[in-house]
Amino acid sequence: MAWAPDRPAARGPATGRGAATGRGEAAGATALEVLRALESGPRGLVEAEADARLARHGENVFPGRRPDPWPRRFARSLRDPFTAVLLSLGLVSAALAAWGTACVIAVLVTVSCVLRATGEHRADRSAAALRELVATTATVRRRPAEPDAPVTRELPVEQLVPGDVVLLAPGDLVPADLRLLRTTGLTVHEAALTGESAPVTKDTAGDLCLQGSSVVSGSATGVVVATGADTVLSGALPRNPGPRLPGPFDRSVNGIAWTLVRFMLLTAPLVLVASALLRGRGLETLPFAVAVAVGLTPEMLPVVVTTALARGAALLARGGEVIVRRLPALHDLGAVDVLCVDKTGTLTQDRPVFDRAVDAEGRDDPAVLHWAAVAALWTLHLAELPAPDALDEALLDADEERGGGADGVEGVAALPCGPGRRIASALVRVPGGYEPGSGYEPDGPEPVLPGNVRTLTGSRGRRPAATYVLVVKGAAEDVLERCTRVADGTGSPGAGRTLGPADRARLAARADALAESGLRVLAVAVAERPASAGPYAPEDERELTLAGFVGLRDALAPTAAEALTVLADRGVAVKVLTGDHPGTAARACRELGLDPGEPLTAARIDAAGDAELALLAARTTVFARCAPEHKARVVRALRTAGSTTGFLGDGVNDLAALHAADVGICPRDGVPVAREAADVVLASKDLTALGRAVVTGRRSTGHIAAYLRITLSSNLGNVIAMLTAGLLLPFLPMLPAQVLVQNLCFDAAQLSLAYDRPAATVHERPAVLRPRALFRFMTAFGLINAAADLATFAVLALTLRSAGSTGGQAAFHAGWFTENLLTQALVMLLLRAGRDAAERRAPLPVRLATTGLAVVGLLLPLSPLGPPLGMTPLPPLYYALMTVVLTLYGTALAVARARYAKGPAAQLPGRR
Ligand SMILES: Nc1ncnc2c1ncn2[C@@H]1O[C@H](COP(=O)(O)OP(=O)(O)OP(=O)(O)O)[C@@H](O)[C@H]1O
Numbered sequence: 001m002a003w004a005p006d007r008p009a010a011r012g013p014a015t016g017r018g019a020a021t022g023r024g025e026a027a028g029a030t031a032l033e034v035l036r037a038l039e040s041g042p043r044g045l046v047e048a049e050a051d052a053r054l055a056r057h058g059e060n061v062f063p064g065r066r067p068d069p070w071p072r073r074f075a076r077s078l079r080d081p082f083t084a085v086l087l088s089l090g091l092v093s094a095a096l097a098a099w100g101t102a103c104v105i106a107v108l109v110t111v112s113c114v115l116r117a118t119g120e121h122r123a124d125r126s127a128a129a130l131r132e133l134v135a136t137t138a139t140v141r142r143r144p145a146e147p148d149a150p151v152t153r154e155l156p157v158e159q160l161v162p163g164d165v166v167l168l169a170p171g172d173l174v175p176a177d178l179r180l181l182r183t184t185g186l187t188v189h190e191a192a193l194t195g196e197s198a199p200v201t202k203d204t205a206g207d208l209c210l211q212g213s214s215v216v217s218g219s220a221t222g223v224v225v226a227t228g229a230d231t232v233l234s235g236a237l238p239r240n241p242g243p244r245l246p247g248p249f250d251r252s253v254n255g256i257a258w259t260l261v262r263f264m265l266l267t268a269p270l271v272l273v274a275s276a277l278l279r280g281r282g283l284e285t286l287p288f289a290v291a292v293a294v295g296l297t298p299e300m301l302p303v304v305v306t307t308a309l310a311r312g313a314a315l316l317a318r319g320g321e322v323i324v325r326r327l328p329a330l331h332d333l334g335a336v337d338v339l340c341v342d343k344t345g346t347l348t349q350d351r352p353v354f355d356r357a358v359d360a361e362g363r364d365d366p367a368v369l370h371w372a373a374v375a376a377l378w379t380l381h382l383a384e385l386p387a388p389d390a391l392d393e394a395l396l397d398a399d400e401e402r403g404g405g406a407d408g409v410e411g412v413a414a415l416p417c418g419p420g421r422r423i424a425s426a427l428v429r430v431p432g433g434y435e436p437g438s439g440y441e442p443d444g445p446e447p448v449l450p451g452n453v454r455t456l457t458g459s460r461g462r463r464p465a466a467t468y469v470l471v472v473k474g475a476a477e478d479v480l481e482r483c484t485r486v487a488d489g490t491g492s493p494g495a496g497r498t499l500g501p502a503d504r505a506r507l508a509a510r511a512d513a514l515a516e517s518g519l520r521v522l523a524v525a526v527a528e529r530p531a532s533a534g535p536y537a538p539e540d541e542r543e544l545t546l547a548g549f550v551g552l553r554d555a556l557a558p559t560a561a562e563a564l565t566v567l568a569d570r571g572v573a574v575k576v577l578t579g580d581h582p583g584t585a586a587r588a589c590r591e592l593g594l595d596p597g598e599p600l601t602a603a604r605i606d607a608a609g610d611a612e613l614a615l616l617a618a619r620t621t622v623f624a625r626c627a628p629e630h631k632a633r634v635v636r637a638l639r640t641a642g643s644t645t646g647f648l649g650d651g652v653n654d655l656a657a658l659h660a661a662d663v664g665i666c667p668r669d670g671v672p673v674a675r676e677a678a679d680v681v682l683a684s685k686d687l688t689a690l691g692r693a694v695v696t697g698r699r700s701t702g703h704i705a706a707y708l709r710i711t712l713s714s715n716l717g718n719v720i721a722m723l724t725a726g727l728l729l730p731f732l733p734m735l736p737a738q739v740l741v742q743n744l745c746f747d748a749a750q751l752s753l754a755y756d757r758p759a760a761t762v763h764e765r766p767a768v769l770r771p772r773a774l775f776r777f778m779t780a781f782g783l784i785n786a787a788a789d790l791a792t793f794a795v796l797a798l799t800l801r802s803a804g805s806t807g808g809q810a811a812f813h814a815g816w817f818t819e820n821l822l823t824q825a826l827v828m829l830l831l832r833a834g835r836d837a838a839e840r841r842a843p844l845p846v847r848l849a850t851t852g853l854a855v856v857g858l859l860l861p862l863s864p865l866g867p868p869l870g871m872t873p874l875p876p877l878y879y880a881l882m883t884v885v886l887t888l889y890g891t892a893l894a895v896a897r898a899r900y901a902k903g904p905a906a907q908l909p910g911r912r
């Protein structure tokens with residue numbers, strides 16, 4: 001039976017009963033006043049009233065989440081480095097009254113901005129539609145009608161209204177501004193609001209808990225005081241979140257962009273100086289210098305990048321499998337070579353089932369289970385968690401099945417576990433205490449089990465005095481270090497013999513053995529406490545008596561094994577970072593077909609310096625007993641060691657690591673903060689979707705790399721040719737209008753590359769854009785391209801002279817224009833992705849685009865548009881000779897390409 005959130009109230013004390021820490025009640029009056037002011041009550045709003053309020057106050061949507069309006073989107077695309085350079089070149093041209101060039105630039109900038117803004121808009125829209133799939137919800141308490149009992153249910157956060165009573169649990173994002181009514185060990189993260197990275201304790205009813213913070217540990221009930229645009233966060237913060245540390249995508253693309261920008265800024269002065277020295281020209285060459293710099297710009301890069309990534313994201317989205325929340329993360333996912341995953345909830349289902357309870361000697365002992373269940377029950381009641389922890393739920397279900405029940409035992413205080421705290425404890429009051437040797441005999445026929453808590457509960461006992469018992473359960477190491485005694489089988493919490501070092505070693509070995517059999521292990525310890533013990537704190541969890549161990553079995557996630565195999569085949573190394581026992585983790589890995597090697601535990605991580613950890617982390621597969629900061633440190637160490645590191649995790653304890661990773665990934669069932677922190681959300685239960693997402697990321701990177709390879713090498717070739725011709729000829733080798741038409745044709749054709757088939761290698765290796773390899777490629781192929789252009793110039797000189805042509809300039813322009821478009825088409829076909837012959841055949845969109853390019857190149861100068869663009873038809877001899885040049889060029893390209901492919905794979909930009 002499922003442990004429904006409302007169950008504690010049904011079988012436990014009234015919910016108004018003292019908060020565990022005893023502090024929740026003090027400010028009760030304030031809480032009531034707040035509720036009254038909001039015309040609400042502790043039992044929540046009536047649904048009809050909530051609907052009315054929703055109509056009045058509007059949806060609880062954070063204004064920053066709304067998509068940017070068009071003008072802002074357009075303005076933002078102007079900030080891109082290429083666009084900025086183009087714009088400044090345009091201003092220079094305008095200042096010199098070189099209107100032709102200025103117009104060319106204006107058109108290029110506009111086209112690229114419009115395309116980019118449209119691309120981003122489309123990408124945003126599909127991402128938003130997908131986000132709905134994993135929409136965040138809040139746990140509210142509402143009543144169907146006035147007299148009804150309150151129902152606790154999940155509600156989309158947009159529908160929250162002032163006056164709603166909300167329950168908070170670890171991992172929740174605070175959904176609106178709340179005034180706290182009750183708190184239990186509540187700590188929240190307010191980094192988004194205050195920049196303070198340490199969790200803040202909120203232990204007073206009446207405290208404000210603001211939207212934008214998230215619950216780290218503990219629980220609370222609060223009433224919504226402000227929603228939507230009225231929240232403090234909406235009013236006080238700038239709309240866009242703070243800068244993110246650059247990831248692999250930003251580093252590569254920005255690296256390439258800025259190198260090119262520097263190169264372009266150098267070109268213009270270089271042209272000026274050269275033409276002054278060689279031809280004695282002055283400033284009148286400036287428009288030409290500007291045109292050369294424009295020729296180098298891959299102005300469509302932002303458009304191609306957005307298109308490639310958005311297309312990849314949309315493909316993943318269409319399958320309803322993976323949601324990419326930040327487009328560049330798709331590239332980064334393709335670049336990931338180490339993926340860290342947490343175990344519980346990701347590799348396993350986090351639906352533990354009780355397996356066995358044993359005493360310190362390893363004998364089956366139901367009393368140990370019962371003590372654990374008592375602790376679970378009272379942690380649950382007193383901490384008022386909206387949903388019970390999976391381990392606690394399993395303990396309660398198992399105990400209930402075995403006829404357990406907390407008859408008469410009453411909780412006094414509880415301290416739940418949380419990130420970095422691996423034990424949970426409850427202080428309970430047992431009416432009619434038990435003293436060893438008191439001669440107490442239970443009524444009825446049931447057998448007296450040694451240590452059975454039933455002998456303690458005393459609901460039917462004869463002694464009226466109450467005993468306070470502290471029950472602690474949790475990670476074996478953490479519980480054992482708080483124990484001084486071990487139970488002797490009499491069942492008294494206070495009894496037992498003193499623990500010696502040999503006992504400790506034996507007990508630790510027993511826990512290890514249970515863990516290595518694949519169980520999740522909790523040690524259970526108890527201690528009698530005087531009734532007058534004041535406020536109860538973690539320091540009181542000591543001098544305990546170890547009762548025994550509980551083992552629970554957590555089934556593996558059904559698709560985990562297959563997903564790990566797929567990732568390994570894709571060249572991604574998987575590492576497991578868990579808060580659990582090294583034995584349990586290693587066993588799970590083995591069952592999933594992953595060799596766990598020697599697990600590294602948190603103590604060893606703490607002992608290692610950053611440099612040592614980088615080395616250790618690289619060769620370790622399982623990291624166990626990790627607190628959140630250990631997970632984050634390991635991820636950072638792996639990044640330092642040079643890996644592009646992804647992190648897949650679902651819990652509050654994974655948050656720091658999700659932030660630290662190059663790509664944070666969260667499964668669909670993850671807690672809201674984890675989903676919000678992740679760049680990629682797996683929308684389906686199927687972990688193998690991750691392998692597909694990785695391949696899609698690599699494809700997108702492949703498209704971007706192909707665009708850069710083709711554009712940069714042919715642009716460089718053109719610039720070299722343009723410079724040479726500019727210095728040799730008495731006229732401009734290309735008119736501004738021609739530059740424009742040519743660039744637009746190139747750009748339009750290249751958009752088809754987003755439809756290209758991926759190279760086979762995307763299945764084998766992580767893909768990154770590597771600026772260095774790219775520039776080497778650009779130089780080699782740019783020189784070949786320049787050689788073809790120079791050969792064309794020679795052919796033009798020859799044919800024009802022999803034909804005795806008079807329109808020298810126009811014919812030259814026409815000849816070069818035709819050759820340029822044809823070489824571009826060739827380059828597109830020969831330098832696209834793919835390596836072997838089978839992959840050579842381009843898909844239809846690419847074939848159409850290249851054919852179109854060739855047709856325009858051949859026919860435009862002959863068409864009526866030719867003369868207005870400054871071009872005339874050419875003699876047939878030119879075409880014959882150009883065919884020879886193109887054949888030679890194509891052969892040279894193919895040979896060079898094959899040499900590149902044969903060399904170490906690392907030479908190919910876009911691969912690793
Ligand atoms: N409800 C609980 N009561 C007592 N101890 C608990 C409880 N929940 C967790 N623990 C202890 O804390 C340890 C760490 O838990 P944590 O949530 O950090 O990681 P995990 O869920 O085991 O693994 P992962 O990091 O892979 O998700 C657990 O292995 C267990 O020993």
Ligand SMILES: [Mg+2]
Pocket residue numbers: 342343344345346649650651
């Ligand atoms: Mg987990």
